[in-house]
Amino acid sequence: MYNRQKILHDLYEARDLIDDWIEKVESQKTEKDFKKFYRKGQKRAGIRLRRLLKQIRDQVQNLRMDIKRTYDQRELFNEKKPGE
Numbered sequence: 001m002y003n004r005q006k007i008l009h010d011l012y013e014a015r016d017l018i019d020d021w022i023e024k025v026e027s028q029k030t031e032k033d034f035k036k037f038y039r040k041g042q043k044r045a046g047i048r049l050r051r052l053l054k055q056i057r058d059q060v061q062n063l064r065m066d067i068k069r070t071y072d073q074r075e076l077f078n079e080k081k082p083g084e
Helices: 004-026 028-038 043-078
Strands: none
Touching: 004 043, 028 043
16 A cells, blocks of 8 residues: 555655755856856757756656546555445
8 A cells, every 4th residue: 555654755755856856056167157158148048957857847847647647546555445
């Protein structure tokens, strides 16, 4: 059925991944890309920024699916059996 320890472990791992991506966004390289794109109009810097944002979006979507799956498993686990 649902393994609470595994679910918690997966959620902590996902949180760590998100923290790592936040650090990437705040990194000096990304700041340079923001400046290059918005101030100098460099298209390649915009591509790098979009690529990073897509990675973040994909991982956040995976986390959302894990949360939904956990919620559904809890609902199944907590359902009363007929006759109870």
